[in-house]
Amino acid sequence: MIFEGQAVKVAVDDAGVATVTLDLVGESVNKFNSLTLNELAEAVNVLKHVDDLQGVIFASAKDVFVVGADITEFTTWFKLEDDDLSDKLRHAHSIFNDISNLCCPTVAAINGIALGGGMELVLACDYRVMADSAKIGLPETQLGIYPGWGGTVRLPRLIGADNACEWICGGAQKRSEDAFKDGAVDAVVPAAKVNESARHLIQQVLDGKLDYHARRDELRAPMVFTPIEKMMIFESVRGVVGAKAGKHYPAPMAAIKTIEKGISQDMEKALDTEIKGFIKLAKGPVAKSLVTLFLSDQQIKKTASKYAKNATPVKQAAVLGAGIMGGGVAYQSASKGTPIIMKDIRPEALELGLSEANKLFNGQVERGRLTTAKAFKAMNAIVPALSYGEFEHVDLVVEAVVENVKIKKSVLAEVESKIADDAILTSNTSTISITELAKDLKRPENFCGMHFFNPVHRMPLVEVIRGEKTSDAAIAKTVAYAQAMGKTPIVVNDCPGFLVNRVLFPYFAGFSLMMQEGADFQVVDKTMEKFGWPMGPAYLLDVVGIDTAYHADQVMAEGFPDRMKHEGSNAVDRLFELERFGQKNGKGFYSYAPDRKGKPKKIFNDEINALLAPVVTSQSELTEDDIVARMMIPLCIETVRCLEENIVASAAEADMGLIYGIGFPPYLGGALHYLDQMGLQAFCDLADKYSHLGKLYEPTAKMRDMAKNNNTYYGA
Numbered sequence: 162m163i164f165e166g167q168a169v170k171v172a173v174d175d176a177g178v179a180t181v182t183l184d185l186v187g188e189s190v191n192k193f194n195s196l197t198l199n200e201l202a203e204a205v206n207v208l209k210h211v212d213d214l215q216g217v218i219f220a221s222a223k224d225v226f227v228v229g230a231d232i233t234e235f236t237t238w239f240k241l242e243d244d245d246l247s248d249k250l251r252h253a254h255s256i257f258n259d260i261s262n263l264c265c266p267t268v269a270a271i272n273g274i275a276l277g278g279g280m281e282l283v284l285a286c287d288y289r290v291m292a293d294s295a296k297i298g299l300p301e302t303q304l305g306i307y308p309g310w311g312g313t314v315r316l317p318r319l320i321g322a323d324n325a326c327e328w329i330c331g332g333a334q335k336r337s338e339d340a341f342k343d344g345a346v347d348a349v350v351p352a353a354k355v356n357e358s359a360r361h362l363i364q365q366v367l368d369g370k371l372d373y374h375a376r377r378d379e380l381r382a383p384m385v386f387t388p389i390e391k392m393m394i395f396e397s398v399r400g401v402v403g404a405k406a407g408k409h410y411p412a413p414m415a416a417i418k419t420i421e422k423g424i425s426q427d428m429e430k431a432l433d434t435e436i437k438g439f440i441k442l443a444k445g446p447v448a449k450s451l452v453t454l455f456l457s458d459q460q461i462k463k464t465a466s467k468y469a470k471n472a473t474p475v476k477q478a479a480v481l482g483a484g485i486m487g488g489g490v491a492y493q494s495a496s497k498g499t500p501i502i503m504k505d506i507r508p509e510a511l512e513l514g515l516s517e518a519n520k521l522f523n524g525q526v527e528r529g530r531l532t533t534a535k536a537f538k539a540m541n542a543i544v545p546a547l548s549y550g551e552f553e554h555v556d557l558v559v560e561a562v563v564e565n566v567k568i569k570k571s572v573l574a575e576v577e578s579k580i581a582d583d584a585i586l587t588s589n590t591s592t593i594s595i596t597e598l599a600k601d602l603k604r605p606e607n608f609c610g611m612h613f614f615n616p617v618h619r620m621p622l623v624e625v626i627r628g629e630k631t632s633d634a635a636i637a638k639t640v641a642y643a644q645a646m647g648k649t650p651i652v653v654n655d656c657p658g659f660l661v662n663r664v665l666f667p668y669f670a671g672f673s674l675m676m677q678e679g680a681d682f683q684v685v686d687k688t689m690e691k692f693g694w695p696m697g698p699a700y701l702l703d704v705v706g707i708d709t710a711y712h713a714d715q716v717m718a719e720g721f722p723d724r725m726k727h728e729g730s731n732a733v734d735r736l737f738e739l740e741r742f743g744q745k746n747g748k749g750f751y752s753y754a755p756d757r758k759g760k761p762k763k764i765f766n767d768e769i770n771a772l773l774a775p776v777v778t779s780q781s782e783l784t785e786d787d788i789v790a791r792m793m794i795p796l797c798i799e800t801v802r803c804l805e806e807n808i809v810a811s812a813a814e815a816d817m818g819l820i821y822g823i824g825f826p827p828y829l830g831g832a833l834h835y836l837d838q839m840g841l842q843a844f845c846d847l848a849d850k851y852s853h854l855g856k857l858y859e860p861t862a863k864m865r866d867m868a869k870n871n872n873t874y875y876g877a
């Protein structure tokens with residue numbers, strides 16, 4: 162051993178071939194934290210002074226190669242002054258440059274995942290051997306930045322500018338066959354053969370069969386394009402990427418600009434270009450939001466695992482109701498391997514639930530994600546039922562019948578008498594208090610909320626709601642089941658609407674108030690979509706269901722009369738009265754007709770304005786800024802209330818709940834992160850401009866205190 166650190170070790174064999182092994186102590190994966198980077202620098206320095214070195218292999222002792230830079234260190238990095246951040250990046254560049262300048266051939270033996278900084282190390286080597294099971298890529302744009310350790314310079318030189326733009330802007334993890342096809346790796350072998358194959362490549366160089374000098378020269382030189390070629394490549398890439406990324410996510414377009422400039426520069430200048438663009442992104446608000454979200458996601462997953470630690474897994478589940486939600490729960494459970502009984506009182510509902518699940522399984526087969534045999538097995542794991550026959554063997558039940566307190570209470574009491582004493586009973590209610598629903602149960606300790614989002618197979622969030630009498634064991638089992646279904650559970654305390662709907666309904670209330678002032682809902686939708694929401698509020702209400710929203714609104718008004726009760730009839734009440742229930746019956750704010758694929762397509766129909774006319778009580782001129790403020794202020798204040806009242810335990814959980822549950826724009830990082838970035842004082846000043854609209858627009862006393870003291874929800 163010629164170097165032995167805590168993350169990097171170097172040994173040289175009798176033939177003079179060194180192996181640099183990455184093996185970060187105390188961690189299950191290798192990542193480029195400061196320790197690893199510094200040790201790699203030392204190791205390379207040692208290698209520079211080895212006499213008669215014949216070749217160097219970069220390998221990993223773990224299942225992964227390197228998962229990337231240590232994102233927990235990003236926040237500190239991004240806070241550095243520009244010059245200091247530039248020095249840090251230059252330091253990393255100097256290490257990778259040293260590797261690519263070593264006096265002998267170098268090979269990366271990619272046994273497992275190599276992403277971000279790990280991929281940039283791979284790119285600094287002369288050759289790359291990849292395990293057939295491994296994946297490689299540069300996912301930095303997903304965090305609002307782009308590769309900063311030479312990736313934007315080396316990748317285009319290796320695989321061509323157009324491919325590199327696709328790899329970097331898309332941020333995908335590439336499978337070995339795609340990586341080989343694009344020329345990113347020289348060989349693909351089984352994982353167990355990666356090191357041996359890397360050694361073989363070095364032997365080929367030593368035998369004069371491969372010329373690594375020629376390869377280095379080629380990859381260092383500026384790339385040669387005619388202006389027309391360059392224009393054709395970059396104009397088309399810009400068109401595709403720009404349309405996909407949208408104006409709120411600047412990193413992909415910045416990456417294209419850097420690549421375009423860098424390919425015509427020599428290596429040193431191109432690396433400088435990369436640094437300049439990187440600093441601009443790293444210092445911007447979007448990188449801050451997206452990095453915070455990444456860290457929050459890790460935090461909530463860890464928290465969930467703690468909750469579920471002592472739970473025995475759910476082996477057999479059941480769902481009551483085969484409607485939109487019940488059918489979705491059954492599909493998701495079966496597709497992730499937990500068999501489930503789906504009970505309804507109407508045979509036609511069961512048929513519909515099964516056929517919807519079947520459609521989803523077929524889609525998976527068509528996309529090559531599932532074999533026909535596996536889809537068939539999963540489909541058979543959904544057992545339709547009209548009676549409680551097998552319920553005594555069930556570990557957990559999800560109740561997903563209509564949103565009506567009386568019906569829910571009676572169904573819950575009935576099913577409780579059919580299941581084992583230790584079975585867990587949960588409700589997928591959207592708004593009704595769990596403590597209230599538990600009132601007539603014999604074992605309220607075994608009952609909690611398990612709130613899925615629509616469509617269940619797509620939306621990552623499950624709110625697990627703790628009622629007054631819910632036991633830790635019930636929470637543990639429900640969290641474990643949500644995880645087994647591939648979902649991200651967040652445990653919240655009980656109140657009407659819990660976290661997500663409690664925050665969503667004030668947002669809808671903001672919309673209804675504007676409708677009363679004569680706003681055009683199409684303009685409001687377009688404005689909010691431009692602001693970053695996946696759909697505007699009118700369209701969202703149609704998707705949720707006007708009837709569902711109407712009933713939920715009543716529960717919310719009863720729970721929080723001081724701010725959620727409204728006088729007179731609003732737009733949702735009016736549509737409910739007209740039985741325009743939204744997408745489900747083809748008419749709501751918009752009308753719906755099936756498109757070529759049979760999915761409901763939204764159509765604007767003039768008649769709606771006349772139908773909504775009775776709810777308009779005044780006429781206001783609303784600018785885009787007014788619309789955004791009037792929608793966002795009530796949502797943000799209600800999120801703060803949920804945190805202040807301990808409905809949700811942390812800012813990270815609140816923000817992730819909104820992002821995973823209702824598609825809050827990720828570039829803003831969630832409601833509380835948005836408040837931090839705007840500054841609480843600026844937010845309170847803005848809210849005060851709209852104080853005439855009522856209590857939903859009134860910041861809490863604690864918010865004002867925090868604003869005075871310059872406090873934030875995420876700390877410094």
Ligand SMILES: NC(=O)c1ccc[n+]([C@@H]2O[C@H](COP(=O)([O-])OP(=O)(O)OC[C@H]3O[C@@H](n4cnc5c(N)ncnc54)[C@H](O)[C@@H]3O)[C@@H](O)[C@H]2O)c1
Nearest residue numbers: 482483484485486487505506510561562563564590591615
């Ligand atoms: N639709 C959404 O977007 C959404 C999102 C989250 C939560 N939820 C909640 O999920 C629940 C179900 O909503 P949905 O949209 O699936 O409703 P839905 O009307 O599509 O389905 C309800 C189903 O329950 C069945 N049912 C009624 N009484 C029953 C009983 N005693 N036993 C078994 N089945 C019975 C009905 O036949 C129907 O098939 C509600 O509490 C709702 O608030 C809905």
